[in-house]
Amino acid sequence: MFGLWEVTQMKMKHLLSIRTIIAILTLLIILGGVLLGSSWSDARRSQASADHPIYKYYTTVTVEDGDTLWTLADAYMDDQYQNKREFITEVKQLNQIDENRIHEGTQLVIPYYSAEYL
Template sequence: MKESMNYNRREVVAQQKRTRIAELKKRIILSCSFIALLAVAVVTAISFVNVNATVQGDNPSYKYYTSYEVQPGDTLTSIAQKYTANSNVSVTEYISEVKKNNELSSDNITAGNYIVISYYSNEYK
């Protein structure tokens, strides 16, 4: 009888130990998940900062986006030449970006329409 009680007691202790281990595993998984979620949130928050700074000498150059109304006589090249004057971006690169951002399949733009363009400034806005 005493042996049976010891056996039952060992089983109870073993079950309690398994339960504690299972709870510990759950806490570890929950903690790791929280840390991973926190890391993703931080990376996402950083990626939403809309400032692309590049160093040009001692002056940082910031890139911004705005809506631009196409004027009569405007071409993508003339707009690119105007808005890349103080940057290290080529006219070709700028035109490619404008076409991509506005889902344009050709270089043709129409006066009166609005397009999204980028511009550069040495001031943080």
């Protein structure tokens, strides 16, 4: 027979193993959701590309008075970007811009997409 102390320890070990299993399952579910969401987003983009190829091109734009990265995003961003921040980040990388301000007269390389092969 087991004493009260041994029974209590066995219950605690059992409870600890159940909690561990629940924690691992929870982490797996969260990780699965993140991976599924990310692959769904990529699949949506690649499906559009598989049906009709989309080509990426670049153009040069001269910054005019009053232009900002946000107004350029409004004018040139298309559906290939999830949001303006993604577009602006790429424009900044292409043009080696560290700050968020652009100056009149500066020429910027702007990406754009087209189904037309040039």
